[in-house]
Amino acid sequence: MGPYDRTGFPWAQSVLVFVPYKKRQACARESDTLRLFHSSSSRFAPTLSVSSSASPPACSRSSAHEAPGRRDGGEASGDGREEDGAKVGLPALDISFAFPQATPASIFPPSASDYYQLDDLLTTGEQSIRKKVRAIMEKEIAPIMTVYWEKAEFPFHAIPKLSTLGVAGGTIKGYGCPGLSITASAVTMAEIARVDASCSTFVLVHSSLAMVTIALCGSEVQKQKYLPPLAQLTAIGCWALTEPNHGSDASSLITTATKVPGGWHIDGQKRWIGNSTFADVLLVLARNADTKQLNGFIVRKGAPGLKATKIENKIGLRMVQNGDIVFNKVFVPEEDRLPGVNSFQDISKVLAISRVMVAWQPIGISMGVFDVCHRYLKERKQFGAPLAAFQLNQEKLVRMLGNIQAMLLVGWRLCKLYESGKMTPGHASLGKGWTSRMSREVVSLGRELLGGNGILADFLVAKAFCDLEPIYSYEGTYDINSLVTGREITGIASFKPAALPKARL
Numbered sequence: 001m002g003p004y005d006r007t008g009f010p011w012a013q014s015v016l017v018f019v020p021y022k023k024r025q026a027c028a029r030e031s032d033t034l035r036l037f038h039s040s041s042s043r044f045a046p047t048l049s050v051s052s053s054a055s056p057p058a059c060s061r062s063s064a065h066e067a068p069g070r071r072d073g074g075e076a077s078g079d080g081r082e083e084d085g086a087k088v089g090l091p092a093l094d095i096s097f098a099f100p101q102a103t104p105a106s107i108f109p110p111s112a113s114d115y116y117q118l119d120d121l122l123t124t125g126e127q128s129i130r131k132k133v134r135a136i137m138e139k140e141i142a143p144i145m146t147v148y149w150e151k152a153e154f155p156f157h158a159i160p161k162l163s164t165l166g167v168a169g170g171t172i173k174g175y176g177c178p179g180l181s182i183t184a185s186a187v188t189m190a191e192i193a194r195v196d197a198s199c200s201t202f203v204l205v206h207s208s209l210a211m212v213t214i215a216l217c218g219s220e221v222q223k224q225k226y227l228p229p230l231a232q233l234t235a236i237g238c239w240a241l242t243e244p245n246h247g248s249d250a251s252s253l254i255t256t257a258t259k260v261p262g263g264w265h266i267d268g269q270k271r272w273i274g275n276s277t278f279a280d281v282l283l284v285l286a287r288n289a290d291t292k293q294l295n296g297f298i299v300r301k302g303a304p305g306l307k308a309t310k311i312e313n314k315i316g317l318r319m320v321q322n323g324d325i326v327f328n329k330v331f332v333p334e335e336d337r338l339p340g341v342n343s344f345q346d347i348s349k350v351l352a353i354s355r356v357m358v359a360w361q362p363i364g365i366s367m368g369v370f371d372v373c374h375r376y377l378k379e380r381k382q383f384g385a386p387l388a389a390f391q392l393n394q395e396k397l398v399r400m401l402g403n404i405q406a407m408l409l410v411g412w413r414l415c416k417l418y419e420s421g422k423m424t425p426g427h428a429s430l431g432k433g434w435t436s437r438m439s440r441e442v443v444s445l446g447r448e449l450l451g452g453n454g455i456l457a458d459f460l461v462a463k464a465f466c467d468l469e470p471i472y473s474y475e476g477t478y479d480i481n482s483l484v485t486g487r488e489i490t491g492i493a494s495f496k497p498a499a500l501p502k503a504r505l
């Protein structure tokens with residue numbers, strides 16, 4: 001059975017025939033002779049109503065397929081065309097109508113990826129928050145994520161829903177924070193990433209970087225003032241370390257903090273800072289102009305001299321608003337200097353937690369991709385059989401599943417090492433680097449399995465494929481994390497080249 005047979009119209013394939021623009025306009029006026037629309041009860045049963053002719057005129061064949069399921073809900077009357085050529089043709093069909101054989105990710109599939117039953121390794125509290133986060137993400141975020149990802153906009157209206165996840169502040173105890181175990185924090189990070197990696201990055205930056213820095217390095221007054229609204233997501237945080245000239249070698253950063261009466265002046269530039277275009281609270285790392293050591297500051301939104309500009313044209317994590325920040329003599333009162341940041345070493349305890357969390361993002365992304373593929377392969381038929389019936393496809397699916405089980409166990413063990421106080425920087429780096437590498441194989445297999453739909457954000461896999469790339473590179477690239485572990489196991493640091501030939505410098 002071919003894809004068009006479901007309409008019951010042998011002539012339906014004629015939609016592929018090119019119809020000139022002027023003729024289509026004329027056809028659009030005839031569109032009331034034939035209306036094809038979605039049944040609200042079933043995606044798979046488009047209803048047909050023919051008002052006059054059983055054999056529609058040739059021009060109606062195109063308009064018949066233009067009316068239903070349009071994203072803008074408009075009539076098939078030529079909307080979406082612009083004479084200047086900026087936009088040619090009609091708006092896209094709704095994906096459920098254009099490709100009715102498989103369910104898009106807006107209706108998220110049930111979890112099928114937890115093959116070795118991770119739940120058995122979790123406490124009942126960890127299991128229940130995992131379940132709760134999964135349900136909220138599937139219900140509230142899955143239906144809107146493709147649209148916002150495409151627009152590269154953050155869904156601000158969804159922040160109250162993200163607040164109900166109850167994860168902001170993660171392991172922090174008191175100050176209105178949930179005081180979760182690191183394992184609960186990690187599995188919920190994966191559940192968020194399973195549905196949408198941008199949302200997980202939003203939470204990661206806000207919670208595991210900005211809030212954890214205040215909790216670990218802030219004064220008691222700062223904790224009481226800033227943490228409660230951040231925990232409720234009524235205030236949003238960001239965390240600024242990376243600079244245009246200092247990415248992997250961030251510890252060499254050159255943004256300066258100069259002592260002035262009553263506080264500090266911050267001067268310099270930051271790059272890639274997630275949430276920074278709208279954050280209420282910016283955690284900024286800068287070099288003390290006197291001591292040359294690293295200091296930390298809480299900069300408030302709207303401070304004179306502060307300018308954050310959105311980085312455009314990203315191919316991954318498109319909902320996340322990453323910014324370039326320029327600081328021009330931004331005054332920070334003394335009360336907003338973090339007393340606990342006096343060297344780069346002081347933020348390594350923050351990075352220890354955030355790296356564990358980032359290690360769980362590729363796990364979640366892989367779970368979501370597997371779950372979508374698992375459903376898709378059973379729904380989509382080719383050569384008279386579901387795609388799931390082909391041996392090659394089963395092998396790919398099983399390879400993905402194997403990677404996920406291994407990642408879950410490594411991620412879980414990393415949490416246990418952290419909880420027992422035994423986790424080293426090398427452990428955390430191996431976890432983050434390795435899960436992002438394994439996940440690259442999962443998302444690329446998933447992309448293959450979905451064929452053409454593997455490049456459409458509507459079926460999650462293409463979106464996840466792109467979202468994984470920045471995660472592979474942030475919070476220490478795969479290479480830098482490998483070098484951290486390499487240094488630990490060999491005792492030899494190889495971040496800097498042994499020698500550069502002078503002639504080439």
Ligand SMILES: Cc1cc2nc3c(=O)[nH]c(=O)nc-3n(C[C@H](O)[C@H](O)[C@H](O)COP(=O)(O)OP(=O)(O)OC[C@H]3O[C@@H](n4cnc5c(N)ncnc54)[C@H](O)[C@@H]3O)c2cc1C
Binds near residue numbers: 271273317475477480
């Ligand atoms: C989407 C996104 C969100 C981000 N969010 C934040 C944020 O919120 N806050 C923040 O502070 N930063 C953020 N970052 C910055 C991120 O941490 C950096 O991009 C990352 O550290 C890598 O730095 P770089 O991009 O400058 O790459 P580079 O340092 O220029 O590296 C380029 C390549 O060279 C390799 N390389 C570099 N040095 C070595 C070496 N010694 N040995 C071997 N290979 C090496 C790297 O592995 C990489 O492959 C974000 C980045 C992205 C893409």
